[in-house]
Amino acid sequence: MENIMDISTTENLKTVRDSNQEMLDYFNGLYVAKLEQIQSLKTEQFELKIKIDELMKTLEVYSFKNSAGHNVFSPFSTTTTTQEEKAAQIEQELKELNASDAELTANIHSLQADADELKSRITLLHTATRKLDTFLDELADEFTKESTALEDDESTEENLPVINHGFNILRLKKYDQDKLVQTLHTDILDQLDRTRHTLDSLSWLIKSDINRATVTLDELIERTISMKDSLNAILSGLTGDIDTSVPIETLLRDTIFRYKDTHPECVIESDIDCPDASIEIPEIITISLIRILCECLDNVYKHANANRIDINIQILSDQISVHINDNGIGIDKNYSHTSPWNSGLHRIQELIYLLNGQLKIDGDIISGTDIRFSIPIEIM
Incomplete structure (x- = not known):
């Protein structure tokens, strides 16, 4: 009965996801249409401004003809009345063009506001669709795990x-x-x-x-x-x-400083002990260590609800040891089974496994989350 309900839930979620996608496609179409309208109005406004600029220059010429010191023998010479009439006509045309320009500006702003609102809706729908996809993947994985568990025996x-x-x-x-x-x-x-x-x-x-x-x-x-x-x-x-030509101690300090700067609301205290600065560390270990550290810190900021992190890193000739502790809400002791398969913690676990390292994660509401891992330094 439980599996039937799970399958029914999955089908319902797929229906919701498909409806979400239809709305997303609809709003995307509206958004593109709005952008095309805006571009068309901007082009029209650009051409209008050219006309206004040309009329302004023409008006300046007529103003020059009407000046008191103008040479009466000038080829531009005409009666004052005619010049004033033409100037007035140009001014009226400029007034109408400026009014059209203002109207175009208002229309562009209005369309842009509509486009911004559509973009906001599209972003929300896209996020919802992505989360539904992730959740459906997780449900499928859980079904696979349950089926596999029923078939497992002692030899497996x-x-x-x-x-x-x-x-x-x-x-x-x-x-x-x-x-x-x-x-x-x-x-x-x-x-x-x-x-x-x-x-x-x-x-x-x-x-x-x-x-x-x-x-x-x-x-x-x-x-x-x-x-x-x-x-x-x-x-x-x-x-x-990651520039591996830089000493690993410097890379670690720079990484921690970047997180301090990005998240001032969370205090980070760090101690990096590297007695021998000349230790040769393989490039892949350096890159992996920085990525693991970033995954750990990202996980704290996203899930731990902590305002303090303590980091202790010891780099010896044969091994790198790291201890990270936060004062957050702790972690489920069955995190490896309860957290999504593509979570940062699973990435950390598999990276350390590939490097022949050791990982231990535990914690509770009192002591926060405690992450300890070590990676052997093997020069190939």
Whole structure:
């Protein structure tokens, strides 16, 4: 009966998720339409400002003709009355154009406000859809675990830890690859596709409407900069942006200082003991240590509700030992089973396993969360 209810719940959640996606697609369509309207009005306003500028210059010429010191033999010489009439006509036209400009500005602001509201709704729907996807994945994983548990026997139990580590590592790798593909598709491929269409339009606009072509070119430049920023963020996420030529003690201090600066509400006390600064540490261990430290601190800020963290790191010739304690709400003793499979704690666990290290995590509401791990330094 429990499994039937779980399956029913999953199906209901999938229905909610599909409805969410439909609303997301609908609002995305509205948002794009609003942006196109805004761009069209901006182009119209740009052309209007050019007309206003030209009329202002013409008005200055007529004002110059009417000046008291103007040479009567000038080729511009006409009767004062005619000049005043033309100046008045230009001023009236300027008044009408300025009114149109003000109206366009108001319309653009109104459309921009609508677009901002749509963007906010899209962000909320996207977040909800993503969380539903994550929750559905977790439910599917739980069903898999329950089915596997029923089939386990004593001979399988001896090898269970090794099988779990290998499975989890591969699953985390697949999860990260899927996230990267999604990011590349959303931030890069979609932008490239839009850029291709815009370039097609630009080649036609250059010949037919140079003003609109100028606006479109500015749009292309902004989009290119945005794609560059997205690529830099992706590359930084892949490489970790860790300079292993810098001493490990300096890297650790800089990392902790960055978290102090980002989260001033939480006090961090740290003690890094590295008696021998000339210790050679493999690059992969340095990168992994920094990533593990970041995962630990991120986990504290997201879940622990702590306002103090104590960090003790000892770097010896054969081993790195780390102790991190916070004064937060503690952690479930069965965290490895109750927390999502793609959580930061599982990433820490598998990284340390790959480095032949040891990890112990425990805690309660009194003492907070206590994380201890050690990594052997093996020079290959």
